[in-house]
Amino acid sequence: MELLRIQGGIPISGETRVYGAKNAALPILAATVMVAGTSVIEDVPDLEDVRVMMQILEQLGARVRWQGATSVEVDASSIHSTNVPADLMQRMRSSIFLMGPLLARFGDVTLSKPGGCVIGQRPIDFHLRGMRQLGAKIDEQHGYIRCSARRLIGSPITLDFPSVGATENLMMAASLADGVTVIENAAREPEVEDLAQFLRATGASIEGAGTDTVVVHGCSHLHGTEYRIIPDRIVTGTLLLAAAATRGELTVHGARLDHLGAVLQKLRDTGVRVQADRDIITVKCDETPSAVDFRTAPFPGFPTDLQAPFMALLTTAEGTSVIHESVFEARFKHVDELQRMGADVNVDLRTAVVRGVPMLSGARVSASDLRGGAALLVAGLMADGTTEVDGVKHIDRGYQAIEAQLSRLGARIERVTV
Numbered sequence: 001m002e003l004l005r006i007q008g009g010i011p012i013s014g015e016t017r018v019y020g021a022k023n024a025a026l027p028i029l030a031a032t033v034m035v036a037g038t039s040v041i042e043d044v045p046d047l048e049d050v051r052v053m054m055q056i057l058e059q060l061g062a063r064v065r066w067q068g069a070t071s072v073e074v075d076a077s078s079i080h081s082t083n084v085p086a087d088l089m090q091r092m093r094s095s096i097f098l099m100g101p102l103l104a105r106f107g108d109v110t111l112s113k114p115g116g117c118v119i120g121q122r123p124i125d126f127h128l129r130g131m132r133q134l135g136a137k138i139d140e141q142h143g144y145i146r147c148s149a150r151r152l153i154g155s156p157i158t159l160d161f162p163s164v165g166a167t168e169n170l171m172m173a174a175s176l177a178d179g180v181t182v183i184e185n186a187a188r189e190p191e192v193e194d195l196a197q198f199l200r201a202t203g204a205s206i207e208g209a210g211t212d213t214v215v216v217h218g219c220s221h222l223h224g225t226e227y228r229i230i231p232d233r234i235v236t237g238t239l240l241l242a243a244a245a246t247r248g249e250l251t252v253h254g255a256r257l258d259h260l261g262a263v264l265q266k267l268r269d270t271g272v273r274v275q276a277d278r279d280i281i282t283v284k285c286d287e288t289p290s291a292v293d294f295r296t297a298p299f300p301g302f303p304t305d306l307q308a309p310f311m312a313l314l315t316t317a318e319g320t321s322v323i324h325e326s327v328f329e330a331r332f333k334h335v336d337e338l339q340r341m342g343a344d345v346n347v348d349l350r351t352a353v354v355r356g357v358p359m360l361s362g363a364r365v366s367a368s369d370l371r372g373g374a375a376l377l378v379a380g381l382m383a384d385g386t387t388e389v390d391g392v393k394h395i396d397r398g399y400q401a402i403e404a405q406l407s408r409l410g411a412r413i414e415r416v417t418v
């Protein structure tokens with residue numbers, strides 16, 4: 001078993017650069033199956049989920065390869081299967097992104113329920129309802145879902161909640177449908193906008209991505225392109241929080257300020273100094289941060305993916321913070337583990353009350369989801385003594401060689417096999 005072993009109490013300081021966003025790379029890699037040609041995606045992070053997506057594309061018959069360390073080339077002209085293997089479906093939530101693209105290009109797709117972080121029920125009803133509205137027939141049997149349509153037909157679609165994944169899946173499917181699709185109550189996350197930019201670069205016609213109404217004019221085919229994805233706002237936020245939590249000073253290059261507004265504002269509210277200039281963000285913390293309250297919300301609200309790492313910072317803040325998780329109903333699994341380290345946190349359904357304590361103490365803890373795992377890393381970096389985090393595979397889904405990046409910033413962290 002692998003563990004991340006951390007000797008805490010050392011400030012995270014220095015300069016680093018952020019890599020491309022997992023949550024942009026995954027739908028964009030899935031979208032390449034709609035292109036009867038070659039796509040080159042640049043600044044792709046080398047993460048477990050990305051490798052699973054590449055494996056799925058290969059099994060469908062695409063030719064997929066790394067070009068250097070950060071670009072992925074996909075030639076989808078040789079796709080011969082529209083069956084997404086069940087074992088790969090279960091490895092991550094983003095496998096669901098194959099639904100729209102395969103259905104739109106080939107008129108047929110068979111897949112099963114996706115896996116991914118266990119942070120709530122995470123149904124796929126919006127995806128399926130939307131595909132039906134685009135004219136797909138859906139058969140669900142023995143755990144398999146088959147979607148088929150001779151040709152998808154554009155349609156008005158209103159989402160019950162601005163789901164990121166459903167907006168992306170439907171936007172992809174609509175790009176190769178006949179006629180116009182209007183998605184109302186669409187998610188406004190930067191990754192939705194980035195996917196739309198990629199699709200536009202392949203010839204799709206999409207307006208309004210990044211607002212709550214997305215209009216897609218379907219077209220008959222998409223062509224190959226080269227596309228650079230946006231920087232990872234969640235990795236940027238995690239690193240800035242690690243620096244603030246350890247009373248360090250960190251500069252992150254290559255970030256997008258406009259993607260981090262709510263997080264940087266909350267950080268400033270704790271008293272942490274935040275300076276931002278174009279794509280460079282610096283945080284400096286030399287005093288105990290103050291407690292703050294926040295609630296997670298769809299973009300441009302506070303991102304649910306940074307709720308857990310921000311909670312880790314607040315465990316040693318001055319005063320009591322109240323955190324409300326409004327996006328996922330079970331995203332407080334890190335709380336039990338933070339308590340093992342001496343944190344004072346009480347959870348009532350979707351609300352956590354965090355009373356700041358002077359210091360956390362190192363302990364053996366277990367990550368059970370990606371960002372909860374990131375919170376345990378931040379806590380381990382802050383804590384007195386040694387912390388060992390297991391469940392590292394969850395952290396590896398979203399952070400590339402995290403121990404190397406943190407070591408370069410002064411942390412004493414190593415990956416050990418026990």
Ligand SMILES: CC(=O)N[C@H]1[C@@H](OP(=O)(O)OP(=O)(O)OC[C@H]2O[C@@H](n3ccc(=O)[nH]c3=O)[C@H](O)[C@@H]2O)O[C@H](CO)[C@@H](O)[C@@H]1O
Nearest residue numbers: 023094122123124125126127161163164165166305327328
């Ligand atoms: C790969 C990726 O981009 N993952 C992100 C994506 O996940 P994901 O796309 O899965 O998240 P959604 O925005 O779809 O989920 C938001 C809420 O809608 C619910 N829902 C969603 C779809 C559906 O068909 N039915 C339904 O009820 C979910 O259970 C959840 O409560 O957005 C989340 C919210 O910002 C982030 O935490 C994830 O990191």
Ligand SMILES: C=C(OP(=O)(O)O)C(=O)O
Nearest residue numbers: 093094116117305370371
């Ligand atoms: C929840 C996340 O990922 P996924 O949707 O892939 O499970 C995440 O990135 O925090």
